[in-house]
Amino acid sequence: MSVAAERLPEAIVCAAIEWQMRLRDHAGGEVHEQLQEWLGRDARHRLAWQRLQQMGGLFQASQLPDAAYTIPLLRRAEADLGRRRTLKLLGFGLVAGGATLLVTQTSPTWRADFATATGERRRISLGAAAEVVLNTGSALDVEGQELILRAGEALVEGADWHARCRFATCQGRDASVLLRERDDYSEIRVQRGEVLVSTATGQLRLRVGDGVGVSAAGTTTLGQGSIDPFAWARGLLVVSDIRLADFLAEAGRYRKGWLGCDAAVADLHLSGVFRLDEPEVMLRNITHLLPVRIVERTRWWVRVMPVA
Known part of the structure; x- marks a missing residue:
C-alpha cells in the first residue's frame, strides 16, 4: 500500500485535529514550531496533516468549519484523500463561497428504517x-x-x-x-x-x-474483554481493568466531538460502572480514579491529561 493510500490510525488523525485547533487559538510562532516538530516525527503525521488541510479546502474556507462538523466528518471519512470519494463517504455537499454544510444525499444511517x-x-x-x-x-x-x-x-x-x-x-x-x-x-x-x-x-x-x-x-x-458488551442496553458502561485510551474510545461513542488523552496517561488502567446518560459526570469521575485532569478547549474537544 502506498503512503498516500494508507489508512491512518485514529490517534494520529485526532492529533492532527488537535494541532489545527491549537493553531486557531494560538497562532504564534511557538505553536508553529511545535507543529513542525510533530510533523517531522513520522511520515504519517505529515500525511494526516495534509489530508486535514485538504478537508479544509473542501469547504472553500480559510479554515475548517466548526469542530462540531469537522471532527465527526473527518473521522467518518477515515481521513481518505480525494474530493469525490470524501464527499461520497460523508454524504455532504458544499455551499458555494462558504463553510456551511447542507445535505445533498442521504447517508445509509438516515435511510434506515x-x-x-x-x-x-x-x-x-x-x-x-x-x-x-x-x-x-x-x-x-x-x-x-x-x-x-x-x-x-x-x-x-x-x-x-x-x-x-x-x-x-x-x-x-x-x-x-x-x-x-x-x-x-x-x-x-x-x-x-x-x-x-x-x-x-x-x-x-x-x-x-x-x-x-x-x-x-x-x-x-472473542474473549470476554475489559468491557461488559451488554451493559449499554441498561444505560451503563461497565469496565474492568481497561486502558484509559480504550475506555475513552468507547465513551467517545456516546458524545459528540473528540475525546482523547495524552500519551503519558494512555496506559493507565481503571475499573468502574458509569452512566451513559451522564457523559460529563463520567469524565469527572475519571479524575477521582486516576491522576488525571480534564482539558476542554471547546465543548467538542476534550482531552485527558496528566495531573500537572
Missing part, C-alpha cells in the same frame, strides 16, 4: 417475534422477517428472529444476541439461548457467553 443519533439508545418492538435495542449511532432495516444491521450496534432478542450483519447472518429462538459492526469485522455475542451463525465459510452454533468476530478473512473467537 430505524436509526439513533450520537448518545441515543432506542428500543424497538417488532411484534411477538423480536425486540431490538439500538445503541448510539446505529441503523437497522427490516426486510420481511429479516433484521439488517447497517451500522453501529444492536441487541436482538425474541422468540423467533433472523438478523444479518456485514459478514454473517444469525438465527435465534428464545435467544438474545449482540451484533456490532467494527471497522473490519462483525462482532457477535450471545447473551441468552442459542444462536446459529452462518458465514461465508460455514455455520457455527453459539451458546450463552460465546462471542466471535467474523470478517472477510474468517472467524475468530
Whole structure:
C-alpha cells in the first residue's frame, strides 16, 4: 500500500485535529514550531496533516468549519484523500463561497428504517417475534422477517428472529444476541439461548457467553474483554481493568466531538460502572480514579491529561 493510500490510525488523525485547533487559538510562532516538530516525527503525521488541510479546502474556507462538523466528518471519512470519494463517504455537499454544510444525499444511517443519533439508545418492538435495542449511532432495516444491521450496534432478542450483519447472518429462538459492526469485522455475542451463525465459510452454533468476530478473512473467537458488551442496553458502561485510551474510545461513542488523552496517561488502567446518560459526570469521575485532569478547549474537544 502506498503512503498516500494508507489508512491512518485514529490517534494520529485526532492529533492532527488537535494541532489545527491549537493553531486557531494560538497562532504564534511557538505553536508553529511545535507543529513542525510533530510533523517531522513520522511520515504519517505529515500525511494526516495534509489530508486535514485538504478537508479544509473542501469547504472553500480559510479554515475548517466548526469542530462540531469537522471532527465527526473527518473521522467518518477515515481521513481518505480525494474530493469525490470524501464527499461520497460523508454524504455532504458544499455551499458555494462558504463553510456551511447542507445535505445533498442521504447517508445509509438516515435511510434506515430505524436509526439513533450520537448518545441515543432506542428500543424497538417488532411484534411477538423480536425486540431490538439500538445503541448510539446505529441503523437497522427490516426486510420481511429479516433484521439488517447497517451500522453501529444492536441487541436482538425474541422468540423467533433472523438478523444479518456485514459478514454473517444469525438465527435465534428464545435467544438474545449482540451484533456490532467494527471497522473490519462483525462482532457477535450471545447473551441468552442459542444462536446459529452462518458465514461465508460455514455455520457455527453459539451458546450463552460465546462471542466471535467474523470478517472477510474468517472467524475468530472473542474473549470476554475489559468491557461488559451488554451493559449499554441498561444505560451503563461497565469496565474492568481497561486502558484509559480504550475506555475513552468507547465513551467517545456516546458524545459528540473528540475525546482523547495524552500519551503519558494512555496506559493507565481503571475499573468502574458509569452512566451513559451522564457523559460529563463520567469524565469527572475519571479524575477521582486516576491522576488525571480534564482539558476542554471547546465543548467538542476534550482531552485527558496528566495531573500537572
